[in-house]
Amino acid sequence: MLKEVVHRSHHLWQCFPRHLHCHDWSPVNSKARSRSGRGSVSWRKPLFCMASYHRDVVLATNAVRLASRLCQTVQRGLLTQETQTKSDKSPVTVADYGSQALVNWSLAREFPPGTFSMVAEEGSEDLRTEAGAPMLERITQLVNDAIASDAALDVAPLSKEDVLEAIDWGNSEGGSNGRHWVLDPIDGTRGFVRGDQYAIALGLLDNGKVVAGVLGCPNLPMGSIANGIPANSSEPVGCLFVASLGAGTTVEPLDGSGEPKRVHVSDVEDTAIATFCESYESAHTMQDLTANIAGTLGVKAPPVRIDSQAKYGAMARGDAVIYLRFPHFGYREKIWDHAAGAIVITEAGGEVFDAAGEPLDFSRGRWLDLDTGIIATNKELKPVVLSAVQKCVKDLKIPAKH
Numbered sequence: 001m002l003k004e005v006v007h008r009s010h011h012l013w014q015c016f017p018r019h020l021h022c023h024d025w026s027p028v029n030s031k032a033r034s035r036s037g038r039g040s041v042s043w044r045k046p047l048f049c050m051a052s053y054h055r056d057v058v059l060a061t062n063a064v065r066l067a068s069r070l071c072q073t074v075q076r077g078l079l080t081q082e083t084q085t086k087s088d089k090s091p092v093t094v095a096d097y098g099s100q101a102l103v104n105w106s107l108a109r110e111f112p113p114g115t116f117s118m119v120a121e122e123g124s125e126d127l128r129t130e131a132g133a134p135m136l137e138r139i140t141q142l143v144n145d146a147i148a149s150d151a152a153l154d155v156a157p158l159s160k161e162d163v164l165e166a167i168d169w170g171n172s173e174g175g176s177n178g179r180h181w182v183l184d185p186i187d188g189t190r191g192f193v194r195g196d197q198y199a200i201a202l203g204l205l206d207n208g209k210v211v212a213g214v215l216g217c218p219n220l221p222m223g224s225i226a227n228g229i230p231a232n233s234s235e236p237v238g239c240l241f242v243a244s245l246g247a248g249t250t251v252e253p254l255d256g257s258g259e260p261k262r263v264h265v266s267d268v269e270d271t272a273i274a275t276f277c278e279s280y281e282s283a284h285t286m287q288d289l290t291a292n293i294a295g296t297l298g299v300k301a302p303p304v305r306i307d308s309q310a311k312y313g314a315m316a317r318g319d320a321v322i323y324l325r326f327p328h329f330g331y332r333e334k335i336w337d338h339a340a341g342a343i344v345i346t347e348a349g350g351e352v353f354d355a356a357g358e359p360l361d362f363s364r365g366r367w368l369d370l371d372t373g374i375i376a377t378n379k380e381l382k383p384v385v386l387s388a389v390q391k392c393v394k395d396l397k398i399p400a401k402h
């Protein structure tokens with residue numbers, strides 16, 4: 001049935017008003033129907049021109065919002081039986097699979113057959129076993145509930161087979177040619193399970209370069225988290241960061257209740273008043289090393305520790321000046337953990353680079369092949385941060401290219 005849905009809806013991409021100039025229109029998350037009567041795209045005057053990736057940004061934004069609703073439902077009612085262990089021992093929930101199925105389904109139906117390529121984190125193997133059957137049942141229900149909650153999505157419910165198939169559309173190898181979407185359906189699964197920060201992170205590669213990125217951060221306050229996440233704050237929560245090549249980065253409420261606002265990385269040039277952020281999980285970064293780097297730079301404030309690419313979003317609006325990530329020996333970074341976040345930073349005027357000072361290379365397939373670590377900061381601080389990183393890494397005697 002899913003194939004049928006996808007096939008029937010392929011005309012949507014042709015109906016899209018490509019003739020509308022980017023100066024005139026921008027996306028809005030609305031219940032209004034597209035010209036076909038089945039899409040969820042509507043239009044309003046833009047804040048910023050989104051160049052040639054305008055349509056992709058609209059589709060990505062709708063997909064991330066749809067998946068965010070599923071994730072929020074699951075996090076609210078998280079039950080222990082909704083968590084299982086993948087072979088790599090990281091927790092994976094029904095929401096990871098459900099979010100991936102929804103984003104893939106939502107995007108694939110908008111492109112002509114054979115032109116949709118997605119590099120995504122999850123695969124359906126475990127769900128196809130007898131032990132995975134109850135989980136698949138629950139995921140299918142969650143996916144259909146999310147679709148039914150969107151009045152613009154007038155489609156028949158998906159079957160379990162449809163859901164498995166949609167999850168597996170994420171098995172592309174990516175690479176340096178053509179267009180590839182990149183998805184982390186729940187980045188920061190550990191934060192998600194803990195009830196903390198997580199992100200739905202969707203990027204688009206065009207010939208190996210990230211050209212668009214959308215970060216849905218359902219638990220991130222709209223206000224600054226420079227001093228940490230406030231407990232019991234009345235601040236609205238839930239941010240959507242959107243970036244595309246040459247169009248800047250915006251933030252808006254994830255629930256669509258406000259307008260997008262342009263953001264910029266911090267312009268702090270004095271490291272003594274700079275703040276830095278890093279992973280909450282000490283297993284994901286060498287916090288001793290980052291403390292050393294911060295000390296070398298004269299950073300006084302304690303690190304802001306939060307899960308997921310919400311860090312990139314927070315940095316893009318100036319909540320932190322530096323992001324330091326140094327996985328323990330032997331860990332290989334994947335592209336879906338950084339693609340959307342990297343363009344959210346660079347379009348906000350910042351830089352993302354490795355310990356050799358090189359930008360991240362997303363053109364080599366599912367993995368990032370980089371020198372030690374990932375660092376983000378503003379252009380002014382890059383030289384001094386890089387020099388402190390290189391000194392501290394050398395002192396630590398980390399083997400190159402781990």
Ligand SMILES: Nc1ncnc2c1ncn2[C@@H]1O[C@H](COP(=O)(O)O)[C@@H](OP(=O)(O)O)[C@H]1O
Pocket residue numbers: 090121184186187188189190191278279280281283284285306307308309327328331334337
């Ligand atoms: N040992 C490790 N070192 C570094 N990163 C790791 C890791 N184990 C898992 N990760 C990655 O760290 C991501 C979370 O990032 P952060 O630490 O910034 O919250 C995880 O994303 P998932 O939750 O999507 O699996 C996973 O890809």
Ligand SMILES: [Mg+2]
Pocket residue numbers: 184186187188336337
């Ligand atoms: Mg991740």
